[in-house]
Amino acid sequence: MVLKGTEAMAAPDEAARRARSDARTRQLLEAAARLMERSGSHGVSMQAVADEAGVSVGLIYRYFANKQELVQGVILGVLDDMARLIPAAVEPEEDPVRRMVAAFSAYCQVVDDNREAVLLTYRESNTLDEEGRRLIKDLEVKTAQPLGDAIQEALDQGLLVPLDARVLAYDLLLIAHSWALKHWYFAPLMDFADFVEHQAALMLSMAVHPDHRSTYADLFGTPA
Amino acid sequence: MVLKGTEAMAAPDEAARRARSDARTRQLLEAAARLMERSGSHGVSMQAVADEAGVSVGLIYRYFANKQELVQGVILGVLDDMARLIPAAVEPEEDPVRRMVAAFSAYCQVVDDNREAVLLTYRESNTLDEEGRRLIKDLEVKTAQPLGDAIQEALDQGLLVPLDARVLAYDLLLIAHSWALKHWYFAPLMDFADFVEHQAALMLSMAVHPDHRSTYADLFGTPA
DNA sequence: ATCGAATGAATTCTGATTCATTCGTGACTG
DNA sequence: CAGTCACGAATGAATCAGAATTCATTCGAT
Numbered sequence A, B: 001m002v003l004k005g006t007e008a009m010a011a012p013d014e015a016a017r018r019a020r021s022d023a024r025t026r027q028l029l030e031a032a033a034r035l036m037e038r039s040g041s042h043g044v045s046m047q048a049v050a051d052e053a054g055v056s057v058g059l060i061y062r063y064f065a066n067k068q069e070l071v072q073g074v075i076l077g078v079l080d081d082m083a084r085l086i087p088a089a090v091e092p093e094e095d096p097v098r099r100m101v102a103a104f105s106a107y108c109q110v111v112d113d114n115r116e117a118v119l120l121t122y123r124e125s126n127t128l129d130e131e132g133r134r135l136i137k138d139l140e141v142k143t144a145q146p147l148g149d150a151i152q153e154a155l156d157q158g159l160l161v162p163l164d165a166r167v168l169a170y171d172l173l174l175i176a177h178s179w180a181l182k183h184w185y186f187a188p189l190m191d192f193a194d195f196v197e198h199q200a201a202l203m204l205s206m207a208v209h210p211d212h213r214s215t216y217a218d219l220f221g222t223p224a
Numbered sequence C: 001a002t003c004g005a006a007t008g009a010a011t012t013c014t015g016a017t018t019c020a021t022t023c024g025t026g027a028c029t030g
Numbered sequence D: 001c002a003g004t005c006a007c008g009a010a011t012g013a014a015t016c017a018g019a020a021t022t023c024a025t026t027c028g029a030t
Helices: A002-039 A046-053 A057-063 A067-090 A096-113 A115-127 A130-156 A165-181 A192-207 A210-219 B002-039 B046-053 B057-063 B067-090 B096-113 B115-127 B130-156 B165-181 B192-207 B210-219
Strands: none
Touching: A002 A046, A002 A057, A002 A067, A002 A115, A046 A057, A046 A067, A067 A096, A067 A115, A067 A130, A096 A115, A096 A130, A096 A165, A096 A192, A096 A210, A115 A130, A115 A165, A115 B115, A130 A165, A165 A192, A165 B165, A165 B192, A192 A210, A192 B165, A192 B192, B002 B046, B002 B057, B002 B067, B002 B115, B046 B057, B046 B067, B067 B096, B067 B115, B067 B130, B096 B115, B096 B130, B096 B165, B096 B192, B096 B210, B115 B130, B115 B165, B130 B165, B165 B192, B192 B210
16 A cells, blocks of 8 residues: 555656756756857856756756767757757648748758857867767758758759759758858858858759749849 | 177077977967867866976967967968968969859868868867967958959959859858768768769859850769 | 887777756645 | 664765866977
8 A cells, every 4th residue: 555655646747857857958048058159068067067957966966977978969059949840830731842941941040040059060069979979960951851851852843954863952951050150251242041042042053953943933033 | 798799699599589488389279279179178188288298287378379370370270271371272263253163172172171170160169269269260360352353353254144143152161061060960871072073063064154055064963 | 220100008088878966845833 | 652773765964086277487490
């Protein structure tokens, strides 16, 4: 009876504990992200993260085994955001070419919203262990998936010139990243909206089959 | 007379000193580059650099005020290589479109030869101070110059569709970098030669004016 | 004999990690 | 119902480690 009693209690207890623990984890990751997006993981001490989160250093070690795990958590958080937001943006579009543009725009938007975090991914992923790097690569490939799918669809429907969907998808992913990576170069030339429109127009003039260009005239913009 | 004598001596002395000092500087930078390209600047101690170069730690501080200056030296060295090699590769070509391809190929080649160093640039440039970052940005822009010039020439001769030369040049620079940045993704799909050909073909199908495509049929390759 | 070059042990700093201690809460008992 | 017991959560000062940097000393060439 006593045993059963503690078991019955245990379930809700356990749930409550997990909820509180998840909240703490999120709180710590948010604090770490705020700081690291500004100064990189090496520029941020565990003490600083603790201060930012309003807790003590020791507590961090209850939730993350060491600093590397904390950094990895921050990066995975950003990639998770992308993996959620991009499919959502693509979904409403019907036409494959318009899906391509939607995916690319959404990707750019997420990059713009997380510019520093994208840089963090490039800066820090090499400091992680093999396992961590694999996770990050897998997630990144996953974020490119909607774009790749749209391109493949468009190819299948004969809307594009012959090309390798995986390569084009990754080129575009990289160009979206470049809004963060080379912001110092692009930002003086154009604002974010121009960047997206211009790059999307380049992509389309490159990829869309000549027979179908007229269908998408509205997407081509008026460069230079 | 004594004064004049020491002055007369001073000139050759000074030259010899500078020569030896330059050699040391190069020796140290090469050792540092070898190590850092493998493990990033944070993974390499001054002691390790000294060992690799076969000198003592203290000596490094005679040539570089601190570690940051050493890291900065390594990065600037890579960019200097690029600034030298790329113009040389472009120079022999006459036709602007072929100059574009030559510049892009050369850029890719330098990236391939210095894959780890390119990564180093992305990883470490944020750890430098404002002055160092400015230097690096300036040099990077300079390496994109030959490509940008070729594009502008081609534009002026009406060989391309209307586009912004600066943006296209930087997109291509980034795609060349991607051979290092995303090597884990591209390398399983294709070898280096395929990468260059495929990406160059994409660029041309994007940029070359339809009226002139037939002129460059040999460059388009046969994708997918 | 002089002087810059080179050495490397000692010093200092920085910041990650630990752990003995305290806190807060919920449960049990008399 | 007050008292207190148990236990996980939280603290933060102390420890530890790993480098960066310094500097008193030695070396080698002119």
